Amino acid sequence: MRTDLTEKFGIEYPIFGFTPSEHVAAAISRAGGLGVLGCVRFNEPEELDGVLEWMHENTDGKPFGVDIVMPAKIPTEGSKVDLDAMIPPEHRAFVERTLDDLGVPPLPDGDRVNTGVLGWLHSVARSHVDVAMEHTRKYGQIKLIANALGSPPEDVIQISHDNGVAVAALAGAREHAMHHVDAGVDIVIAQGHEGGGHTGEVTSMILWPELVDAVGDRAPVLAAGGVGSGRQIAAALALGAQGVWMGTYWLTAAEYQLGASAEGGPTVIQQALLKATSRDTVRRRIYSGKPARLLKTAWTDAWDAENAPEPLPMPLQNLLVGDAHARISQAHDPSVVAMPAGQIVGRLNAITPVAELIADLVSEYEQAVARLSKTAE
């Protein structure tokens, strides 16, 4: 599984693993891929700093990356208080009523709500960039900074390049990809309709080769959305991608422990994921204000009901549901999780250590290439 990107990053496999869990990210890098830590859940720079320090201590000097949400266009910037005032009371009432109906308990008194909400805002994202750059100057391990929503700001690209950090950005359409390379982005992540989180309408089978052709030799393309097996990696490389970007695949890793969990068993979120089929996702604006693919649960069903309000624009919708997400993630009901997930969730049927997950990808990829080569003999 050797491409220009294994060369560029000094990694064994062109497998880029996005995950909010530092335990999973570190394990991916240790196993020969490139773990990319999602930073949106960190409200305070000190928190991220501590986690990056832990990553350094647990990655044997291998490279890793960070994913920082830097929306290209935020309709409204402002303090949390200003933004809160823009949320209609009927929307708040609907969320409260829905949580009650679904039996989601309130947070224990004094519990800090770490909703990741502020991570959407420029000011917070910028402090994440600063922390990451400091770390890379110290240890030189952070080799990639990725952005899910538009091209990163010009000075972020500049400071990243100054520190030897490559910049990647997600694209759901040709125009996004062209904008990225024009802005100086080094790697385009082509994320198809079937992916978890924010996606467009065009599916991976169509989008990957379209973006490969569109950006040409101006940037390598990582294939995202729908990758959860070695066969799909082979397909991605056959379609012209230089590697894959996987997110949902790691959610049932043994190392993934975010959210509530029963003693010793899989977490509540993992219980929900293990049960889901490829048809159990929906693409809705209810998570962030922009269309994102989520696990279909009683929570998403509630927003599909006749009486549900229209989701608010970004970043208001995420502010609106921030507390709800925190309450849901502390609850113990797998039928009410609020979780981005791609259609590949149908393949997640066991809790498996990351090292094994990667070994599975590699051996299935090798079989697929061998089988395909035979068809051409």
Added chain:
Amino acid sequence: MRTDLTEKFGIEYPIFGFTPSEHVAAAISRAGGLGVLGCVRFNEPEELDGVLEWMHENTDGKPFGVDIVMPAKIPTEGSKVDLDAMIPPEHRAFVERTLDDLGVPPLPDGDRVNTGVLGWLHSVARSHVDVAMEHTRKYGQIKLIANALGSPPEDVIQISHDNGVAVAALAGAREHAMHHVDAGVDIVIAQGHEGGGHTGEVTSMILWPELVDAVGDRAPVLAAGGVGSGRQIAAALALGAQGVWMGTYWLTAAEYQLGASAEGGPTVIQQALLKATSRDTVRRRIYSGKPARLLKTAWTDAWDAENAPEPLPMPLQNLLVGDAHARISQAHDPSVVAMPAGQIVGRLNAITPVAELIADLVSEYEQAVARLSKTAE
């Protein structure tokens, strides 16, 4: 490009080309694929009989197939007159008003409306099967009968097998595929969300390997939805398919001449297809009553408008819009066509003879396999 299916059918490439045009279907078979003639547009058995005779005379003895629409469940069976009476007058008024607004002229007096509508009904589909079987007993060239909507009826499978004709059926989800193999279907066509015509929610990248694994060695899988290049064929085979089923790809073939056309140039439909990008399709119930992916045009936009009625269930919706489709296909405005098309339409940028279209697929497939093999060295 050799698989079990090239062996089974005695064809050069496992490229199954679905098309309503006998000229295109014949050219596909002549060029080493398997042309599959869509029969829904033929109201009278005699018409189909004549066209199959022409196919025989123009395929150098090579095998070909037929696609006959046999809906598994028709909510309502009955004569056209009975069914017509079930269509609400407001729906008819909306269609008339919309055609007027869009400037679609009425059909010339005495023009026969060949809408394909009756092809949805069991009785008509059955007469198509009879004609096809008669032909295969005479010339032995019809090697495949395919059905787009559910498993074919038991006796159709039986009579096909008795005549040495393999039976294929489209599937958009695991349950469909299992139902097909249980019913005795020989080949499962896994059609992803991005395909033209009737599709489910699950995309090709997810669906193809899922159905390959689900049916195992009970049936080979053809990959459909999103195939319009040799790289995508390589991806399909890497994902475990034994061949590909392509529809949209042939719509800009030089041999495709259905619908109105300007003197000597591309047809009106082709003009519309050449302009479209991968984002210019929508999946709606307005064509048949079941979700089908269509080219986005002023006609689909009208049905998305605030004042548009909900589409009717199958087969009423197709009866409702049958005359409209006939009027639109005789008109000369590429912005108002009513045409199933997959997202691969973004790649259709020239009018090209079928032989060249197939040669392109083969050479790009070979390059993709060679490039992929290198990544595994």
